[in-house]
Amino acid sequence: MAQVTLEHVGKVYPGDVRAVKDFNLTIEDGEFIVMVGPSGCGKSTTLRMVAGLEEISEGTIKIGGRIVNDVLPKDRNIAMVFQNYALYPDKTVYENMAFCLRMRKYQPEDDKQRKGPFAPLINWWRNRREKNAEIDRRVREAADILGIQDLLDRRPKALSGGQRQRVAVGRCIVRNPAVFLFDEPLSNLDAKMRVQMRTEISRLHNKLRTTMIYVTHDQTEAMTMGDRIVVMKDGVIQQVATPSELYDNPNNIFVAGFIGTPPMNFFDVEIQDDNGNLSIKSDAFTLKVPQEWTNAVAPHVGRRLTFGLRPEHVGSPSAEAQSHPQTIAADIEVIEPMGSETYLYMKVGDAGFIARVDPHRVCSVGDKIDLAVMMDKAHLFNPETTERII
Numbered sequence: 096m097a098q099v100t101l102e103h104v105g106k107v108y109p110g111d112v113r114a115v116k117d118f119n120l121t122i123e124d125g126e127f128i129v130m131v132g133p134s135g136c137g138k139s140t141t142l143r144m145v146a147g148l149e150e151i152s153e154g155t156i157k158i159g160g161r162i163v164n165d166v167l168p169k170d171r172n173i174a175m176v177f178q179n180y181a182l183y184p185d186k187t188v189y190e191n192m193a194f195c196l197r198m199r200k201y202q203p204e205d206d207k208q209r210k211g212p213f214a215p216l217i218n219w220w221r222n223r224r225e226k227n228a229e230i231d232r233r234v235r236e237a238a239d240i241l242g243i244q245d246l247l248d249r250r251p252k253a254l255s256g257g258q259r260q261r262v263a264v265g266r267c268i269v270r271n272p273a274v275f276l277f278d279e280p281l282s283n284l285d286a287k288m289r290v291q292m293r294t295e296i297s298r299l300h301n302k303l304r305t306t307m308i309y310v311t312h313d314q315t316e317a318m319t320m321g322d323r324i325v326v327m328k329d330g331v332i333q334q335v336a337t338p339s340e341l342y343d344n345p346n347n348i349f350v351a352g353f354i355g356t357p358p359m360n361f362f363d364v365e366i367q368d369d370n371g372n373l374s375i376k377s378d379a380f381t382l383k384v385p386q387e388w389t390n391a392v393a394p395h396v397g398r399r400l401t402f403g404l405r406p407e408h409v410g411s412p413s414a415e416a417q418s419h420p421q422t423i424a425a426d427i428e429v430i431e432p433m434g435s436e437t438y439l440y441m442k443v444g445d446a447g448f449i450a451r452v453d454p455h456r457v458c459s460v461g462d463k464i465d466l467a468v469m470m471d472k473a474h475l476f477n478p479e480t481t482e483r484i485i
């Protein structure tokens with residue numbers, strides 16, 4: 096097991112494509128870290144630099160305290176699972192998992208080596224037997240962990256996508272690496288299988304407690320799997336935080352909009368001061384600035400800001416249950432019943448927004464309704480820097 100450190104790491108591809116910029120992160124020993132961000136933001140490049148599959152243009156990467164910038168991938172003690180797991184089609188599951196161990200040189204214990212006239216032959220035979228026993232032990236142990244004991248004699252074409260995925264992970268487990276790297280390993284699976292494998296990988300991490308770095312563009316995977324999440328955009332880290340910290344206190348508009356489904360609603364507003372009473376004013380609603388916000392908001396009087404409100408913080412049962420809530424009046428355009436809740440797609444002035452309301456709330460398309468707002472959960476952002484003010 097190992098800590099992984101990236102210091103001022105950057106990657107410039109030919110043609111001056113700056114894929115990763117000044118990446119700084121310490122991943123603790125045994126931590127499950129998820130890197131998430133839209134396509135092209137540099138996730139795979141970062142992971143491949145840790146693996147040694149991509150050269151680093153600037154900075155330092157350490158694994159277990161050792162600088163690995165110039166260490167070959169095979170000597171980094173890492174194992175990587177890709178999106179297309181590329182199993183050997185003509186080998187059984189057992190041989191797919193055993194293969195990398197067979198390729199390795201077996202280190203026999205010196206004191207067990209015989210001396211004498213037939214020693215080389217006897218030692219060769221004994222070492223081979225011990226190596227095979229060790230491989231067998233590791234493959235069966237990995238198969239137990241992943242629940243694929245019954246599949247060991249099958250070939251990949253006789254496996255489902257999820258089972259193949261497990262074999263690909265098994266191939267890594269047998270090597271007992273210091274760090275596991277995953278690059279979108281579940282994106283070839285159907286939705287149901289993805290959810291199942293997601294919990295299996297989390298369970299695997301709980302069991303092995305090996306450092307894991309997991310790349311995905313799916314924010315739900317990131318939120319459900321990571322001890323901490325790294326949100327990236329255009330090769331730059333936007334925020335590193337636990338899932339709840341990221342959700343409750345996003346650093347900027349990008350993180351706020353990227354994490355959470357349906358996404359956070361944003362409104363253009365202006366801060367107004369009416370004789371010392373601060374208010375948040377859009378072209379369609381006015382909300383009083385809560386007392387606790389006054390100091391942070393006061394410097395922005397007269398400026399345009401971005402008001403952020405998650406769908407579950409407007410019109411939801413907990414929002415409506417507040418005593419004397421502030422409200423927004425909006426027109427219902429689309430109603431989506433989800434069973435446990437209902438999504439209302441609404442219009443307030445020119446702005447569209449989504450509310451997650453009680454499924455039993457009686458309303459129809461075209462209605463104008465008042466929705467309670469949870470001001471203690473709302474945010475204000477500076478639209479120029481995109482950073483969060485509240």
Ligand SMILES: Nc1ncnc2c1ncn2[C@@H]1O[C@H](COP(=O)(O)OP(=O)(O)OP(=O)(O)O)[C@@H](O)[C@H]1O
Binds near residue numbers: 112114132133136
């Ligand atoms: N070999 C390469 N040569 C030049 N540019 C590259 C190369 N590989 C990647 N890039 C560019 O670097 C940027 C980051 O790519 P990367 O593959 O790391 O993104 P990603 O976050 O993994 O995206 P995705 O979610 O689509 O897999 C992109 O703009 C990509 O076009």
Ligand SMILES: [Mg+2]
Binds near residue numbers: 138140
């Ligand atoms: Mg990628």
